[in-house]
Amino acid sequence: MAAIRRPLSIRERRLLDAIASPVLVVAGDDVPVLVAINPAACRLLGRSSAGRPTLESAIGPEAAATLAKAIASMALGGPGPSVTLACGAAGMIRFDLGRDPHDPGLVMIALRSATDPLSAIEELAQMRSVLESLPVGVEIYDRDFNALFYNGASDALFDYEGAAVLSHDAWWRHAFPDPALRRAAREDWRRTVAAAKADPSRAHMREWTVRARDGSIRTVQFYYRFLGDRFALVLWDVTEQRRLESELRAAARTDALTGVANRRRFAERLAYDIAAARSSGKPLALIALDIDHFKAINDRFGHAVGDEVLKAVAKRASGALRHDDMIARVGGEEFAALLPRTTGEEAKLIADRLHRAIVGSPIVLEELTLGVTISLGGALLRAEDATPETLMARADAALYAAKARGRNRVSFEGD
Incomplete structure (x- = not known):
């Protein structure tokens, strides 16, 4: 069995749980180990989301053995095969396989009924690809402001070394080391969130000067918007723009x-x-x-x-x-x-x-x-x-x- 190169982070697990499509995550090639199963997959397979099931108990021994062979045949990069297996009372299930591009030791598996034309693994891959390619930070939170997803641009700004930011509440003390400035910014944020809740039809923007992950002081625009029971945040780093504006104002005078x-x-x-x-x-x-x-x-x-x-x-x-x-x-x-x-x-x-x-x-x-x-x-x-x-x-x-x-x-x- 190949060693698991890294465990899933809390925010990755939360993102999986938030996906409406059924998804499994397994590790290893010879004897795959089930690392995560989201609630949608539990519902499709007709099992409880409580406990930590094995791959065999989740989909059945015969299906697990066939799936292991499919995983062993996968290349280290790119999409993997699709296999359709009988999974007990759940009936015929199609499994779409793909390796995690950041860690080939992890295999993402999307499940769907054999008659369902939608591929969740393609949906997830496309969504992540789009979000990761954006030049602005994107963060998604649940209704309690627990982190579900941060893209790469967000991590570049606020993935503080040695300090996991698992909720919006935990972010403030890192971004605003000065307590007085932190209190003022949080009060400003509360007013903005209240406005966003009252008018979810548009994004509500605040601009603050904050400490980034590398210790630099950055000017960032924060666009807040509620999308159903999710809370989306877009981060636009305008430090260079503000610097140029300042230089132009100084040059004019x-x-x-x-x-x-x-x-x-x-x-x-x-x-x-x-x-x-x-x-x-x-x-x-x-x-x-x-x-x-x-x-x-x-x-x-x-x-x-x-x-x-x-x-x-x-x-x-x-x-x-x-x-x-x-x-x-x-x-x-x-x-x-x-x-x-x-x-x-x-x-x-x-x-x-x-x-x-x-x-x-x-x-x-x-x-x-x-x-x-x-x-x-x-x-x-x-x-x-x-x-x-x-x-x-x-x-x-x-x-x-x-x-x-x-x-x-x-x-x-x-x-």
Whole structure:
């Protein structure tokens, strides 16, 4: 007798029990051993589903001996033969044989009356083939949310090593290690299940960020739907889609060369901070910053060097600002710094710090060291400022005043 390579898992047994067609599972070639018999097969053979019958007691000694010969003649892969045998009071039964593709030591046998045109083994094989080929996870549960079936895509996400997930309830502690997040997600799930029960005509979706079997954090959409007394769950991993969406959103608001905010993002943030300042009564300051003689750098050393200078200035400016401040590239060599909740005196100190951070040491490139200077102009939000552009115009005017006074300096409106 060939050794059983693996026992049937609990979920495989539950799947067999859920199949409406009669199915047997046997192991071994010389002396086959009955591993499982589902309730439909018990009914067809006229025997009780209680206890653990032998193959001989289930179908009769003569039928068992003939079936053993058919199994011994089977190839290790592909479908097996079909044989029709007399099984006592059950009459003539057709047996359709096929080896488990994941374990050739197990033989799946579909039973049907000799006059029944339907092949359960073909039905089961086709169903598993379709479910396993899907690029999304598929899970099937009974009415108590005990697992009946997981396909390969589901296992790739949530077949946690050393932790058998035999019910939907057992899954939560693995997917949501943080207790607070787990409680919130479960409450969300209860509402979704209630909606699915109330409206079984469609799938109900929730999207959560969960821990997968490999320890990675994934964003997964869960589609829930009740199908009679079964509960179906489809899992769609949208992690990559969400990552790309995030990158596209960032690209739309980030200057591609320097990595700081672009003019569009700066305008959005400026409008928001002005509204917040008016609501709270807090001050707000804006600094316009321009690299002196930048065209001469491009003309003399080329645009590649000019690009490196822009990146260096953006990096130094970012390092000189506070956490809530924003630096943005708003033009070719023009930058702007937004300083929420900042008084005039504080803004002047920050402007001086920006100036020192950028001009205090030369910019060292691979084969070139450049001393770069900047001019800065600052303005404070006024009650009469009708639009964000009004504040920006006054900061620009202060910047032009700094340039007119010889560049490489800080100038605030009113100085």
